Amino acid sequence: xxxxxxxxxxxxxxxxxxxxxxxxxxxxxxxxxxxxxxxxxxxxxxxxxxxxxxxxxxxxxxxxxxxxxxxxxxxxxxxxxxxxxxxxxxxxxxxxxxxxxxxxxxxxxxxxxxxxxxxxxxxxxxxxxxxxxxxxxxxxxxxxxxxxxxxxxxxxxxxxxxxxxxxxxxxxxxxxxxxxxxxxxxxxxxxxxxxxxxxxxxxxxxxxxxxxxxxxxxxxxxxxxxxxxxxxxxxxxxxxxxxxxxxxxxxxxxxxxxxxxxxxxxxxxxxxxxxxxxxx
Ligand SMILES: Nc1ncnc2c1ncn2[C@@H]1O[C@H](COP(=O)(O)OP(=O)(O)OP(=O)(O)O)[C@@H](O)[C@H]1O
Ligand SMILES: [Mg+2]
Numbered sequence: 468x469x470x471x472x473x474x475x476x477x478x479x480x481x482x483x484x485x486x487x488x489x490x491x492x493x494x495x496x497x498x499x500x501x502x503x504x505x506x507x508x509x510x511x512x513x514x515x516x517x518x519x520x521x522x523x524x525x526x527x528x529x530x531x532x533x534x535x536x537x538x539x540x541x542x543x544x545x546x547x548x549x550x551x552x553x554x555x556x557x558x559x560x561x562x563x564x565x566x567x568x569x570x571x572x573x574x575x576x577x578x579x580x581x582x583x584x585x586x587x588x589x590x591x592x593x594x595x596x597x598x599x600x601x602x603x604x605x606x607x608x609x610x611x612x613x614x615x616x617x618x619x620x621x622x623x624x625x626x627x628x629x630x631x632x633x634x635x636x637x638x639x640x641x642x643x644x645x646x647x648x649x650x651x652x653x654x655x656x657x658x659x660x661x662x663x664x665x666x667x668x669x670x671x672x673x674x675x676x677x678x679x680x681x682x683x684x685x686x687x688x689x690x691x692x693x694x695x696x697x698x699x700x701x702x703x704x705x706x707x708x709x710x711x712x713x714x715x716x717x718x719x720x721x722x723x724x725x726x727x728x729x730x731x732x733x734x735x736x737x738x739x740x741x742x743x744x745x746x747x
Pocket of ligand 2: 635
C-alpha cells in the first residue's frame, strides 16, 4: 500500500532548550497508508495530538522528518500543498466554527482556497449531502447539538477535498448517539469517498472499526497492527493501560473458564457466532 504520511525518527520537545522542556515524541517511525482508517490510541499525554499536529505541519519536527506524499513538512514551501492533502478536525468544534450559518461555515475553507463561486457552492452542497446535513444548511451553529457541530466541522474540512482527514478525539464531548453517528460518518467518508482517516481516540469500540491501530506510550509507538491481532497480545495491551473491547473482555473471561473461544475476537457479532458454534 502507498504511504500517504511517513514519519522518520520523529522527535519533538515542547519548550525545547528551556529548563522545563517536555519530551512529547521520541523516535517515532510510523506510516499512514492511502485509503486506510488508522486509529491512534494511548493514555493521556502519550503524544497522540503532538503526532497528529505534525501531519499537517502545525508542528514541525525537532529531529527527524515527516513526509506527506513525499513532501517534507520541514520545507516551508511544501506547507500549502500539505494542508490541502491533510484536513484536521479537533476535539472542540466551537473552535472550528466561525460563521453564523452552517453553509457559510462550510464555505469558509473553499473560499480561502480562492475557488470560483460556482465551485464553492458545489462543494458545500456535496459536503452537506455526503454527511447528511442538508436540513441544517441554514441553521446557526450555536443552535446545534455538540454532535451536529462536530459533523459541520467535518463538512467544512471535507469541502476542501482533502485526501486524508485527521480527527483528534472528535467524539470526546459527544453523547453516545453523537459518538456513534460521528464514527459512522468517518467510516462512510473512508469507504464511499476513499478518504484516508486517522482517528485519535480513547474508545475501543471506535478502534475496533479501524483497519489498523497504533498504541502510543510516553511519546513512542508501543504497538502497531490490526486491532484483532493487537488485542491478542493482552499482556502487552494491559501494560499500556488501554481498555479492551467488550467482546475481547468477555471472550477472555470465557476462555479462562475453559470455553473454546479463540483469542483476538473484538466484534460482538463474532463472539456471538463463536458461542453459537460451541452450542452446536
Ligand atoms: N502546548 C504544550 N506545551 C507543553 N507541553 C505540552 C503541550 N501540549 C502537550 N504537552 C505535553 O506533551 C506530552 C504529549 O501530549 P499530547 O497532548 O500530545 O498527548 P495526547 O496523547 O494527545 O494526550 P490526551 O489524551 O490528553 O489528548 C504530554 O506530556 C503533554 O503534557
Ligand atoms: Mg490529545
